[in-house]
Amino acid sequence: MIKTIVSTELPIDEKFRIRKNVISGTQKGPRLCVVTGTHGDELEGQMVCYELVKTVSENLKFLEGTLEVYPAFNPLGIDTIQRGIPNFDLDMNRIFPGDPLGTMAEQTAYALIEDIKGADMVIDIHSSNLYLRETPQVRINEKTAEKLVPFAEHLGMDFIWVHDAATVLEATLAWSLNVAETPCLVVEMGVGQRINNSMCRRLVNGIFNLMKHLGMWTGKVASPETKPVICQGGSVTFLNAETSGVFLTDLKCGTRVSETETIGMIVDPLQGKMLSRVTSPVSGYMFTIRAYPIVYEGSLMARIFNS
Amino acid sequence: MRVETIFEMTSPYRDSFRIKGFRFGNGEKTLAIAGPMRGDEIQQQYICSQIVRRLTMAEQHGRISEGKSILVIPSCNPFSMNVSRRFWAMDNTDINRMFPGYSQGETTQRIAAAIFSALEGFEYGIQLASYYVPGDFVPHVRMITTGYETLDTAKLFGMKFVSLCKPRPFDTALLNYNWQIWNTKAFSVYAGCTSRIDSTAASETVDAIMRMMQAAKILTKTVTLSPAYEPAVVDESELLHVKASHAGIFYRLKSPGSSIESGDVLAQIIDPYNGQCLSEVKSPADGIVFFAHNQPLVFENGLIFMIRGM
Ligand SMILES: [Zn+2]
Numbered sequence: 001m002i003k004t005i006v007s008t009e010l011p012i013d014e015k016f017r018i019r020k021n022v023i024s025g026t027q028k029g030p031r032l033c034v035v036t037g038t039h040g041d042e043l044e045g046q047m048v049c050y051e052l053v054k055t056v057s058e059n060l061k062f063l064e065g066t067l068e069v070y071p072a073f074n075p076l077g078i079d080t081i082q083r084g085i086p087n088f089d090l091d092m093n094r095i096f097p098g099d100p101l102g103t104m105a106e107q108t109a110y111a112l113i114e115d116i117k118g119a120d121m122v123i124d125i126h127s128s129n130l131y132l133r134e135t136p137q138v139r140i141n142e143k144t145a146e147k148l149v150p151f152a153e154h155l156g157m158d159f160i161w162v163h164d165a166a167t168v169l170e171a172t173l174a175w176s177l178n179v180a181e182t183p184c185l186v187v188e189m190g191v192g193q194r195i196n197n198s199m200c201r202r203l204v205n206g207i208f209n210l211m212k213h214l215g216m217w218t219g220k221v222a223s224p225e226t227k228p229v230i231c232q233g234g235s236v237t238f239l240n241a242e243t244s245g246v247f248l249t250d251l252k253c254g255t256r257v258s259e260t261e262t263i264g265m266i267v268d269p270l271q272g273k274m275l276s277r278v279t280s281p282v283s284g285y286m287f288t289i290r291a292y293p294i295v296y297e298g299s300l301m302a303r304i305f306n307s
Numbered sequence: 308m309r310v311e312t313i314f315e316m317t318s319p320y321r322d323s324f325r326i327k328g329f330r331f332g333n334g335e336k337t338l339a340i341a342g343p344m345r346g347d348e349i350q351q352q353y354i355c356s357q358i359v360r361r362l363t364m365a366e367q368h369g370r371i372s373e374g375k376s377i378l379v380i381p382s383c384n385p386f387s388m389n390v391s392r393r394f395w396a397m398d399n400t401d402i403n404r405m406f407p408g409y410s411q412g413e414t415t416q417r418i419a420a421a422i423f424s425a426l427e428g429f430e431y432g433i434q435l436a437s438y439y440v441p442g443d444f445v446p447h448v449r450m451i452t453t454g455y456e457t458l459d460t461a462k463l464f465g466m467k468f469v470s471l472c473k474p475r476p477f478d479t480a481l482l483n484y485n486w487q488i489w490n491t492k493a494f495s496v497y498a499g500c501t502s503r504i505d506s507t508a509a510s511e512t513v514d515a516i517m518r519m520m521q522a523a524k525i526l527t528k529t530v531t532l533s534p535a536y537e538p539a540v541v542d543e544s545e546l547l548h549v550k551a552s553h554a555g556i557f558y559r560l561k562s563p564g565s566s567i568e569s570g571d572v573l574a575q576i577i578d579p580y581n582g583q584c585l586s587e588v589k590s591p592a593d594g595i596v597f598f599a600h601n602q603p604l605v606f607e608n609g610l611i612f613m614i615r616g617m
Contacts, residue, residue: 009554009607012579016606087606089393090439094477101548103440103610131398170476240413244317268319296397297316298414 005070005115006108018112020070023056029065029216030120034207036070038092038126038173040077040084041192045125047200052207062219067211068119073112073173081193083129096176113176121151121214122184123207124174129192132300133291135159135254136189136199138228141169144178145232152185154213155206156224158254159287159305162232191291229285231305237282239302241266241295243275253289253302263302266295282306308363313380314421316414324386326418328425331362334374337525339429339491340516341380341422341482344402345394346387347502350509351435354498355381357513370526377525378429383422403436404477406485423485431460431523432486433516436495440610443601445563446508446515448538449495451478455487458540461494463522464515465535467564468597468615472543499563500601541615547592549612551576553585557605561612565596573612576605592616 006018034052036045049071056067072078076086084091085105098109116122128134137159138152145162152160169175177184187203190196206224211217241247249264257263257280266276278301280286288303295301314326342348342355359379365371382388384402387395394401400415407427408420426432438444447468450456461469478484486493496516499508514532521529551557556577561567567590574588588611598613605611 011554011556011604011606083399088440089399104606104608107608238412240411244319246319294319294397296318296414298412298417299397300413 006111008104016076018070018073018075018108020068020115021053023053023060023063023067023069025063025065025067025216026061027064029063030214031066031068031118032211032214032216033068033070033116033119033122034125035073035116035122035173036125037072037078038074038124039129039192040074040080040082041129042083042127043078043193043195044127044190044200044203046071047195047197048125048203048207051200051204055204055208059219062217064218065120065214065216067216070112070116083192093173094171096171096173097180113173113180116177117180117182119182121210122174122177122182123155123187123210124184125187125203127190127192127194128188128288128291131192131290131292133191133253133289134188135287136202137161137187137287139163139186139188141165141175141178142233144183148183148185149230149232151183151210151213153228153230154210154224155185155187156202156209156226157187157189157206157228158226159285160228160230160232161236161287161305162230163236229305229307231307235306237284237304237306238300239263239278239281239304241276241278241297241299241301244296245275247278247290247293247295247299247301249278249289251286251289253286255286256284257286257304258283263289278302280304308359308366313425314418316417318386321386324418326380326383326385326422329359329362329379329381331366331377331379332371332375334376336429337375337377338431338433338520338523339378339380339426341426341432341434342382343388343435344383344482345437346384346389346391347393348435348437349388349502350498350500350504351437352382352388353504354435354509354512354516355379357509358516361513361517365526368528370528370530372525372527375525377520378425380422380425383418403482404480406480406482407489419482423482426482426486427489427491429491431519431525432483432491432493433519434482434493434495435512436483436497437501438497438598441501441600441602442598443500443563444497444598445595446499446511447497447541447597448515449497450493451481451484451487453484453487455490457492460492460519460523462538464494464496464519464538466496466511466515466538467536468541469538470541470543539615541597545616546597547594547614547616548610549573549588549591549614551586551588551605551607551609551611554605554607554609555579555585557600557603557611559599559601561590561596561599563596563599566594567596567614568593573599588612590614
């Protein structure tokens with residue numbers, strides 16, 4: 001059943017709507033919310049939602065509980081190929097838990113949190129951005145790691161990153177929900193503005209695995225092919241560009257790199273010169289790599305888990 | 308006056324990104340003024356240029372106090388302004404959400420780190436700032452309440468209002484918050500508007516900053532400035548928020564600074580198809596318009612006015 005959570009008028013004859021699909025099973029059971037499209041430039045979640053809604057709707061007899069799918073938290077952002085909320089230039093994932101008395105964006109954030117609160121599990125799907133390519137991974141704040149890592153393992157992603165608590169992340173959807181005792185897992189994968197079908201299928205399968213674990217799916221599910229690398233309290237090396245220029249690489253993320261290994265080079269197309277070589281300072285698992293080639297000093301080039 | 312380059316970074320396709328500092332006087336780090344960090348802060352850019360001009364004259368006339376030095380950074384982000392983008396164009400990040408910065412981090416973290424290392428250690432700090440919601444303010448001095456804020460100094464500006472706001476989680480990355488934590492008496496000055504020059508509000512703001520310098524004895528020998536106000540202190544959480552009951556064309560009737568009575572019509576919202584008035588926006592109380600939406604269109608439930616009740 002399609003439900004509208006937010007509906008407000010835009011200036012010229014248009015309704016701004018945020019909708020969800022609520023699919024109830026034949027038996028009572030847990031409530032799982034799948035959320036995506038907070039960042040308008042991240043699209044993998046669209047295929048995941050499509051596959052999930054289609055499969056569950058066609059196999060309702062296996063569902064015990066409720067699946068709620070929110071494909072577009074930021075519909076105007078998706079429509080205008082903008083990461084943030086158009087007209088406000090705001091990152092929607094920095095305004096949670098919102099404010100019923102605040103701006104339209106803050107009111108929207110508030111309404112969404114209130115709608116989701118109380119779910120037994122929430123999966124917030126992101127796909128990096130234009131700049132970085134990410135290995136399929138789950139991100140968990142260290143403060144909620146003990147509770148959430150066991151759930152995250154069922155999603156069949158390559159990597160689980162337990163990161164430390166930064167204050168700026170306190171305004172994210174995941175943080176706000178976890179503070180409200182509604183468990184939320186953040187999935188990151190791929191790169192902005194594109195859909196990688198096989199990654200999406202893996203996540204869909206992972207979500208069915210998690211649903212099975214939660215006791216809300218009785219259908220057949222293939223076991224995940226991979227055991228995730230778990231980075232818990234381990235150190236992650238951030239590799240930043242030493243020079244501004246054009247980044248060229250042959251590598252992909254999700255690979256092991258060794259100390260001093262060349263990841264790529266930053267070049268100057270005008271002079272035909274290499275400006276700097278990007279080398280790994282450590283041996284480990286490279287789960288993020290730069291996707292957008294134009295870089296400035298400081299641009300993030302890679303993240304490596306020194307396992 | 309001495310001009311120096313505080314930070315320089317090469318760009319793949321453009322001239323180098325440079326942040327320049329203008330130093331006046333000699334001795335203790337007394338006052339630092341930070342200009343625009345966002346590319347649409349044109350009013351703030353103009354005000355900085357006027358302050359540099361006034362300080363240059365003050366220095367020529369020997370009016371800068373012995374043993375005190377002033378640093379003005381007229382732009383923290385010329386690159387964004389030159390291409391009409393609000394944030395850092397390559398990744399849309401906001402330099403004013405990156406403090407205290409990190410010199411080994413991402414580009415805007417590095418820029419913030421360089422700015423912060425130039426700005427820290429001053430006794431007083433002033434940032435020419437803009438609000439995250441588009442609109443016009445009555446010119447005022449704003450302070451984040453961290454426990455380190457200094458209301459008495461804020462009153463030295465002699466602006467009509469001093470506002471106090473509680474920090475939200477993401478405010479901990481603002482320049483002003485970090486300045487205060489590192490023991491600078493920090494103020495944000497809101498000069499009315501942002502993306503255009505309002506010369507009345509600009510000269511009021513320039514005078515207020517010069518007045519503060521005189522009152523804090525950073526400048527000697529007072530010169531005549533526009534008259535000072537006895538500032539009213541505003542707790543931002545007590546401002547009355549007026550929302551749009553309809554979306555449509557926004558026709559504003561009252562501007563920031565207007566005195567209003569309960570029931571006064573502040574704006575009309577017009578149907579964009581048939582020209583009918585969809586809503587007369589009325590004031591909920593007697594008071595003063597503190598903030599007003601400044602776009603020609605409005606969304607349903609959009610925040611259009613903030614009123615300081617009497
Ligand atoms: Zn995202």
